[in-house]
Amino acid sequence: MSSRPRSKDGLALMVTRTVREALSLAERDPGKLLEIFPQLPLLEQRDVVMFTGGPLRQELIASTSHAGRLVAMLPEEELYLTLREVGLANATVLLSFMTPEQDRYLADIDLWQKEEFEPSRFLKLVEVLLECGEDRLHRWLAALDPELLVLLLRRHGRVSSFDTFQEPMESSDEVPSISYQGVYRYHPGRQELRPIMDSILRILHATDPERYEIVMESAHRDQVSEVREEALRWRETRLSEKGLPSFEEACQIYRPLAREELERLAHEVPAEGRKPEAKPAVLYPVLWLPGESFFRKVLRKAARGPQGERIRTELAALGNKVVVADGLDPGDPSSLRYCLEKAAGFITIALELLTGGGIEAAASWVSRSWLHFLFRLGYGQVLELVRRAREDLPATRFRWIDRYRYLPDSPLEETLRGLLLARPLMAVEPTAENYLGFREFASLRDIRIADRRLRTLEALADLFVRKAGLPPEQIKGVCLQAGMGDRLETVKWSHVLNTMWANRMLADLWEFRPLVPGQVRRLLRIAFETGKEGAPGRIKPRAARALTRWANERAGTTDQAMRKSLNEAVQRGLEQMEQELGSLAEDAPIDWRFIESLCITP
Secondary structure (H helix, E strand, C coil): CCCCCCCCCCCCCCCCHHHHHHHHHHHHCHHHHHHHHHHCCHHHHHHHHHHCCHHHHHHHHHCCCCHHHHHHHCCHHHHHHHHHHHCHHHCHHHHHCCCHHHHHHHHHHHCEECCEECHHHHHHHHHHHHHCCHHHHHHHHHHCCHHHHHHHHHHCEEEEECCCCCCCCCCCCCCCCECCCCCEEEEECCHHHHHHHHHHHHHHHHHCHHHHHHHHHHHHHCCHHHHHHHHHHHHHHHHHHCCCCCHHHHHHHHCCCCHHHHHHHCCCCCCCCCCCCCCCCCCHHHHCCCCCCHHHHHHHHHCCCCCHHHHHHHHHHHHHHHHHHCCCCCCCHHHHHHHHHHHHHHHHHHHHHHHCCCHHHHHHHHHHCCHHHHHHHHHHHHHHHHHHHHHHHHHCEEEECCEEEECCCCCHHHHHHHHCCCCCCEECCCCCCCCCCEECCCCHHHHHHHHHHHHHHHHHHHHHHHHCCCCHHHHHHHHHHCCCHHHHHHCCHHHHHHHHHHHHHHHCCCCCCCECHHHHHHHHHHHEECCHHHCCCEECHHHHHHHHHHHHHHHCCCCHHHHHHHHHHHHHHHHHHHHHHCCCCCCCCCCHHHCCCCCECC
């Protein structure tokens, strides 16, 4: 008997050696895989199909006599994502074999934009299904809720009833009506819609006259709002079973959970066995995670037990909840991928907090606790940062004209802004791919970085507000009095601190009073030393130490990490001043428009 090793992620299906060899061909030689695939037993074909995606998945299914059974074995979510990857117009093979459950899922996701029915998407899908044959369109229409057909008819025309006491008349400029029985007539709103609406009504009447009459009567008599509500109710019921609940229910995942509460709620999750021919749990949530991420490694370990199916199913449901709660399109694969990575990030934070980063211990937690509890614990760590950021706000900004101006320097300002978003984000260095400089929190290291930045911000706020008597409104008032109203948006704490240091160098007074250009020239002579061999001038070490010493004395902290962060913030301000002033020639004029490191009166 051949051994049955697991997949490399340990998450799936108990794949045979033959399946593993077939999967290795998917990247090396897809043509060879297509040759051997039809000879594999049905269950091995299913396993290969589950581990492939996009066009290759469809080609494999098309190559075998088991195409219909393979499509039926695919979870609705997996099949839908494949349709989106391939494109509906190119997915006739998959569309031809879909089951009623898969048809309904396609309609539930693709025909709605949030809670609004999209009739244009309905008609586009009808056009694609007609290419598979009228029988295929009949099976799809039969799988739909009748309310969707009613909404389509009402959005693109009207239904009238035959009156025995009145001769039926149509205006010359009206599109000819459609009728397949003597009671109701359908009047398309535009001539170009008549052929496709005629196909829908003709097929519906020919295959199910009773359903045809129910749809036409509802389109004639019922209120559109009531029909829409009924359609939404059926849709939400089905989607909730797939982890796509209502918006209000989905937002429950953002309720923070304390560690003590998680430990109280944690319990053994019973293994759910399945028959070999049963539809497998979705794979895409795991396959989409970064290969060497902490959470992916944990899942590999956890799924070696009996919990692999449950974990994958729950991860897919959790990703769907994040999609709904964040107001994204559940039918967009990129949105779903983003939300799965976001969910993995918060779970990673929770697992690292609980275990210190141990794979074995983290796998134990995943096996005996629900993932949405871990998500809430991880998100709770971020919310604690959000709480502190909100408390820090009054000491860090002032209002000027139509918006707030923030005093902290980078990256403290970006950290504050990121935490105050409706869905808090981590501030990072901008890149070509992420030019805004924000991303989701992904690990406990992110929490610690943001925490250290907030503690630095809090120490600086305390230094300015309580120790130096310079709350934001006071800084704004001094700048306005000095005629700096058009430069308020550029004023930062480092500039205020540098200006105070300049006054200490010039007049032996630690006070915030904007300088005049002549004082800047004098500061260069007193506090700067000439660079060697034509290099830019530098601040004298003794003068720089004076500012660092004063800041540390005023801050009064004994925390070495905090002192280090405070000193780094002071040093960044001094370095900016060196860059702006150190290269100025002795006889060069001082132009305040090009100097931001000091507050200078125009």
